[in-house]
Amino acid sequence: MDILGFLAVAVALLVGIVSTESRLARADRRIARVERKLDLVLDHLGLREEDPALDAVAGLARDGKKIEAIRAYREATGAGLKEAKEAVDRLG
Structure with a gap:
């Protein structure tokens, strides 16, 4: 039973890590999109x-x-x- 408990905890930790990584990747993509849009606005306004x-x-x-x-x-x-x-x- 101890091994099963350990495996359950390990699986739960892995799921949590994967979920966190996925959320971070989505946040990075959103930030990159916002930065690209801001660059376009700055270019349009002639600002550097x-x-x-x-x-x-x-x-x-x-x-x-x-x-x-x-x-x-x-x-x-x-x-x-x-x-x-x-x-x-x-x-x-």
């Missing part, structure tokens, strides 16, 4: 966020150093790999 670190990222992207640009973008913004790649693709 001035950030020296992002200027360096844009320079690396223009020079064809995509991996270095992605790494620099992630360091400057704390973004995930996918978001950083998409941002660098937009810059390049």
Whole structure:
């Protein structure tokens, strides 16, 4: 019976972890959509966020150093790999 109890607790923990991961992934996707929309609004209004670190990222992207640009973008913004790649693709 002890093994069954242990397995039940382990399964419950795994379900909780998977559920939390799923909610976090959905939240990340929603935040990314909001950021993309905000970028479009800023572009439409002709406004630009001035950030020296992002200027360096844009320079690396223009020079064809995509991996270095992605790494620099992630360091400057704390973004995930996918978001950083998409941002660098937009810059390049």
